[in-house]
Amino acid sequence: MSEADEGRLLAVYSKQSMVGDGVTGTLLHRRAMVRPQDHRTVSLAERYLVGADRRLAARRTLQTIKAIGDHVEVYVFNHEPTATEVDVVHGGKVGRRHEYGGGLVAVEIVLDSPLVRDQATALEYRAAFADDNEVSEVRRAAFVKVEHVDFAVQFAEQRQPRQAWWCGWDDHLAGRIVFQEPVPLVRQAIRKYVPFVEESVVGFRWVW
Numbered sequence: 001m002s003e004a005d006e007g008r009l010l011a012v013y014s015k016q017s018m019v020g021d022g023v024t025g026t027l028l029h030r031r032a033m034v035r036p037q038d039h040r041t042v043s044l045a046e047r048y049l050v051g052a053d054r055r056l057a058a059r060r061t062l063q064t065i066k067a068i069g070d071h072v073e074v075y076v077f078n079h080e081p082t083a084t085e086v087d088v089v090h091g092g093k094v095g096r097r098h099e100y101g102g103g104l105v106a107v108e109i110v111l112d113s114p115l116v117r118d119q120a121t122a123l124e125y126r127a128a129f130a131d132d133n134e135v136s137e138v139r140r141a142a143f144v145k146v147e148h149v150d151f152a153v154q155f156a157e158q159r160q161p162r163q164a165w166w167c168g169w170d171d172h173l174a175g176r177i178v179f180q181e182p183v184p185l186v187r188q189a190i191r192k193y194v195p196f197v198e199e200s201v202v203g204f205r206w207v208w
Contacts, residue, residue, distance in 0.1 A: 031101030
């Protein structure tokens with residue numbers, strides 16, 4: 001069975017994870033959180049850069065969050081364990097670092113101004129990575145519904161993947177693929193937009 005056919009078969013058997021063009025319910029093994037979530041994301045743009053050496057060079061995130069409680073002061077950014085530095089460009093500053101949930105790593109982003117219920121703010125933050133982090137996938141977990149998700153990976157011109165897939169997993173870091181669908185390489189990048197992601201782990205995987 002080809003990998004493309006395998007992806008179609010997985011999609012058929014995981015229709016509960018696909019609602020319209022959104023994704024919901026792939027996360028079967030939810031790990032403990034640092035703190036209760038007191039916001040929801042109303043837009044999210046994730047940008048990854050992979051170098052010619054197949055290593056993850058950078059991650060840039062633009063995100064708009066809205067408070068679902070009063071006096072929301074902190075956003076918790078869960079990131080790859082190989083990240084060596086997190087820099088907040090707009091919207092806040094880096095706070096405490098956490099290791100939890102059997103392998104998860106996060107930093108707190110302390111907001112410039114606390115939010116009251118239904119108030120929104122925009123964040124822009126970046127992560128840098130160690131030199132020895134050759135990658136063949138990137139993932140992002142979503143608990144409370146994340147809306148307007150735009151996910152892209154840019155590859156160096158000298159190194160392109162042979163094939164890539166948009167995927168859902170049942171765990172933050174490990175686990176099995178719940179669905180996958182092929183995605184084309186366009187202008188050295190793979191990209192996917194979905195209107196929402198909820199209680200799921202989504203992202204891309206590829207082969208060199």
